[in-house]
Amino acid sequence: CILYLLHLNYFTWQCHQVEMMYRLMLCRNYSLPWHVMEGNVYGLWGTTLTENTSDNRELFVRTTLRELLVYLVFLVDILTYGMTSSNTYYYTKVMTDLFVLTPSGNGVTFQSISSMADFWTYAQGPMLDGLYWTKWYNDQSLQNGDHSFIYYENMLLGVPRMRQIKVMNNSCKVHKDFRNEISGCFDVYNEKKEDEVDFGLVNGTAWQYHNEKEIKGSAHWGLLTTYSGGGYYQDLNRTKEESAEILMEMNNNLWLDHGTRAVFIDFSTYNANINLFCVIRLLVEFPATGGAIPSYQIRTVKLIRYITYWDYFIIGCEMVFCLFILYYIVEEILELRIHGFSYFSSIWNTLDVVVILLAIVAIVFNVFRTIKVDKLLGKLLEQPGIYADFEFLAFWQTQYNNMNAVNLFFAWIKVFKYISFNKTMTQLSSTLGRCAKDIMGFAIMFFIVFFAYAQLGYLLFGTEVNSFSTFVKCIFTQFRIILGDFDYDAIERANRVLGPIYFVTYVFFVFFVLLNMFLAIINDTYSEVKEELSSQKDELQITDIIKQSYMKTFMKLKLKKEKISDVQKVLRSGSNKLEFKDFRETLKELGHADHEISEAFSKFDHDGNQILDQEEQERMKRELEEKRVSGLG
Structure with a gap:
């Protein structure tokens, strides 16, 4: 219900804007220009990149929330037909055993x-x-x-x-x-x-x-x-x-x-x-x-797709999937038209294009596979004594499944695009972005040592130990050693002197020294980012929008007191000095948004010390009472 109210509020705002434009046009006897009609199209595909949200935080949050809701429906649709049955595993196991x-x-x-x-x-x-x-x-x-x-x-x-x-x-x-x-x-x-x-x-x-x-x-x-x-x-x-x-x-x-x-x-x-x-x-x-x-x-x-009722439900999901892809293609074209090549400066926009391209390939392959299987089965039924060559189709069906798996992974990661404006959610991206240069510098040092040990292991044990028989296997074996998966006895049998020396020095330098340096870089950067985010001014968040909708609904049903009464209640329970921390916690429990609390407090905190003294509290009480009497609250 809350999400519906949010979407309804956004839609009401858009209708209000269109209504105002039409009234202005009729008063001035103007005809409807092309850019107004184009604006309606942009409204249907309205995103944070097509709307002017730089100076309107509330519009930015509402637009992002609407994008997230549409995308979650798209994600559920992908999951519906992207999953494979557990029967595939048991079928493979039975044939393997036989x-x-x-x-x-x-x-x-x-x-x-x-x-x-x-x-x-x-x-x-x-x-x-x-x-x-x-x-x-x-x-x-x-x-x-x-x-x-x-x-x-x-x-x-x-x-x-x-x-x-x-x-x-x-x-x-x-x-x-x-x-x-x-x-x-x-x-x-x-x-x-x-x-x-x-x-x-x-x-x-x-x-x-x-x-x-x-x-x-x-x-x-x-x-x-x-x-x-x-x-x-x-x-x-x-x-x-x-x-x-x-x-x-x-x-x-x-x-x-x-x-x-x-x-x-x-x-x-x-x-x-x-x-x-x-x-x-x-x-x-x-x-x-x-x-x-x-x-x-x-x-x-699964080469024959549509037999059971569930399969026909899947084909319905596939049709919805095609509509979603068409919707997102138009959306990306509109964003490209507005921002040009600077559109690709964001990794999330590039990810959008990748997901769409993989989806288009999947749709084309679905059509190709259906036609090809019908042709092969028809030929096989006519000549049952010939070799049934399904290797080509099975190979490409496997690649199709792999592509779907990668596309689903990217689709899940893309959710971060819509929740990254939240302070808590930006900690991961901000941490990785800030320490990227330090990690790159560290990676050069790490892989010099790592590949040196890989070459050493290949030359020392490659003739006897399977996990060191090729240079590529040496690389993956050393990653497994870091994770604690290794066969020390095989190393020692291959070289009784240099084997233990290789193992001890590798574990010491790579695991105890270099790996902990890597973790230290991330931990330090994370602490800095967290401290900066905590000191930033509170902006309108998605939770605030939900709370506002919640508050408006219950206020209309007269199940919630007026906001002024809540603030007066806090002032009456306060001492001579009211700290912002106590003021904020009490009002948040009553359902008020962070940005509203900050604005109300900073309006009367003239000295900016995050404390309301007796005089400042009295001034706030008088103004609140005037608003209550005048009915402006």
């Missing part, structure tokens, strides 16, 4: 693959068993034809695909002392060294190279490097028996060899119960060192 953690007869899981032999054991065991479910647990048929329903609920879309990437022989050089013993040399993967020659049985897609465009593939960022979307691929069949024969043939004819650097297993499932797609990619990398490094990527995404 295809990554399920062991074969001799105990080989996907995560434990360490050689090519282990890969074939997994592919012909847990992978096939996980992909093809055609019977119940009592061997009774599921009666779904050739379709496989994983865990009886998740339909396997199309057929799985296996693809490998190879490098050419003699892609590296063997030292002259070993050329007689070593006839071949297969380098680490590089797209320029990728093998494109047919091999093995020659006939069939598994033995013939296909480039990225031919198979509509895309590059993949693995643990070791980034792989192209081309290679040698083999689509499995819709039945377990036929797929097992294909794998047996590939194994017997040495599909994997010295040149193999990566093998991909791709397939997709759909669960109609929760309307979610699960796009799975299992990757085994075979580095030039030998051995195997498994990794996986399971993307659970």
